[in-house]
Amino acid sequence: MIILIAVLLILVLLVLGLPVAYAFLLGSVVILVGNGFPLEWISLQPFYAIDSFPLMAIPFFVLAGRLMQDGGISHRIFDFLHFFIGRVRGGLGATAVAACMFFGALTGSSVATVSAIGSLMIPEMMKGGYSKPYATALISASGFLGVLIPPSIPGILYGMMAEISIARVFLTTVGPGLLLGAMYVIVNYVVFGRKQSKLKHRTSVTQFITGFGSSLREGFFALLMPVIILGGIYGGVFTPTEAAAVAVVYGFFVGLFIYRTISFKSLYSIFLTSAISSSVLLIIVALAAGIGGRAFTILQIPTAVSEWFIHLTDNPLIVLFLVNLFLLLLGMFLDCNTIILVFTPVFMELTKKYGIDPYHFGAIMLMNVEIGLITPPAAANLFVGCMVSELTIDQIWKPLVPFLLVCFPVLLVVTLFPEVSLFIPNLIMGR
Secondary structure, three states: OHHHHHHHHHHHHHHOOOOHHHHHHHHHHHHHHHOOOOHHHHHHHHHHHHOOOHHHHHHHHHHHHHHHHHOOHHHHHHHHHHHHHOOOOOHHHHHHHHHHHHHHHHHOOHHHHHHHHHHHHHHHHHHOOOOHHHHHHHHHHHOOHHHHOOOOHHHHHHHHHHOOOHHHHHHHOHHHHHHHHHHHHHHHHHHOHHHOOOOOOOOOHHHHHHHHHHHHHHHHHHHHHHHHHHHHHHOOOOOHHHHHHHHHHHHHHHHHHHOOOOOOOOHHHHHHHHHHHHHHHHHHHHHHHHHHHHHHHHOOHHHHHHHHHHHHOOOHHHHHHHHHHHHHHHHOOOOHHHHHHHHHHHHHHHHHHHOOOHHHHHHHHHHHHHHHHHOOOOOHHHHHHHHHHOOOHHHHHHHHHHHHHHHHHHHHHHHHOOHHHHHHHHHHHOO
């Protein structure tokens, strides 16, 4: 009876528009109080949930992303990528896809990527003949590619909740991210690029060398950033959390002293917006994992779900297909970080029962929740893309559909063939 009341309370609060984290908080409190836990004990759980060293990476990566955006690093990354692939048919769209992968890989945030690259690329794409709705749809869809390319905030949360190596989790999504990025480039060419006329003037060797030298010189310090971060993590120099701190220091130094696009006066605004963004994420962690997760454990929901699946089927593939459907449906209504925090402990029981590799499952789960970012009604990337372009979701929905549809065959390949996600971590870190 208590569970039923809690579920109904959560649904009513969500319908009334209360943020998901607070709706889960009130429902979980009802469950915990109903099971005899004192409010004093409940009030301590959020603090225990965020008292974690890996979680320190979140505010650091958020701040690093803001420093890169205001420091001109994202603009120089775009210029460098555009030099190579922006001249061919559909090249500007392909550059947008690559820029989202590159920038997202540095910040770990899908929403931040759409905001930063959208502000930069949508006007450029419109000058290149792309319609505003199409450009917005492309960048909104491409925004989550950078989350699949390490490092990523959802990857940190999954590794923390699954109690496995975060560095290895990062690598499991590289293969799926590159595969999906390539599919986006193909879709862009089919939809738009093949309609463009071929270039009439070829670039000479001298012009290419001169242009390459100029773009490399301008973007050298921006391009060096992922080398330092990822090289440091997988070279054993520092942990993912320490890498996030290094990214902040590097972004601060480059923006303030090398590119000189950041002033001491603008730092207040950068720190303030980063603190607000980080606090939103950490509140979700505190409430969803701290109290919601505790309620799930007390009710033994992970065990109950795993036993239900065992009675249903003994085939791991069928289980993965059912989980995919569940996560895709869930992603339409809930924030990706909330899904990871609340449901990862549930699914970890399944991976143990069915012998599913937790890293392979991590790639599947992260792909699902990221697809949710472009699947209405609760599609965060689309909302941010529309905010940047001043359009509505209705206006960008039609050009978005091809990019959304291509996600599903890639997800199917990742589900059926574990090596797509496990080959790179096994190669770099061993089996």
